[in-house]
Amino acid sequence: MDRPAKLTVQGFDIYKNALSRPQQEDLRDAVRDIIRAAPLIRPVTPSGKAMSVRMSAAGRLGWITDRAGYRYSATYPGVRGREQADGQAGEQEWPPIPEQILDIWHHMTGIARTPDCCLVNYYDTSARMGMHQDRDEGDFDWPVLSISLGDTATFRMGGVKRGDPTSSVRLESGDIVVMGGAARLAYHGVDRILPGTSTLLRDGGRINLTLRVVDHG
């Protein structure tokens, strides 16, 4: 994997076309394995509103949200079919972060430390994500790395204050974004998914992976 060309927009480092089609297919299959172990759930925000994005995670910690708040959890909050036929949420750990995803993190960031969380977001063509900061981690010196797979998204980037001017870029399958430095606490969100823009995912939609060092305590 070469170091792809970088475009910087409002402090967000955007690497277009960073992953080849075979790499994207390999990642797609790795994500399928994660989702098999920890099926996608549609989380609710602390106010009780269902998110349009569905989520899973891999790693030591997964980011979750429910009525109790936004946080990282060492266990999967959903109900797993086979072992949890009684309908009780389990005390099941998240699956490990696949090696090829860790390789991308190390290669793109140059950071030796392994991320704690690989959040998996699945957007169907009507899903979006409102403008927000990623601020549930314990240390904002570590960047967040994001990988896009499947249909193109319109990704909106702002500043560190809500209401700062924004601009948007199209993130296509195989693009990588690194949010570090000034952009680490910048607002960002996904305005929309452009249906039919990729053949990577059989049923369409978009997968976004975000890698984070959580570093609590």
Ligand SMILES: O=C(O)CCC(=O)C(=O)O
């Ligand atoms: O889907 C994306 O590109 C961004 C996801 C995101 O901002 C997040 O999961 O915090």
Ligand SMILES: [Fe+2]
């Ligand atoms: Fe985010």
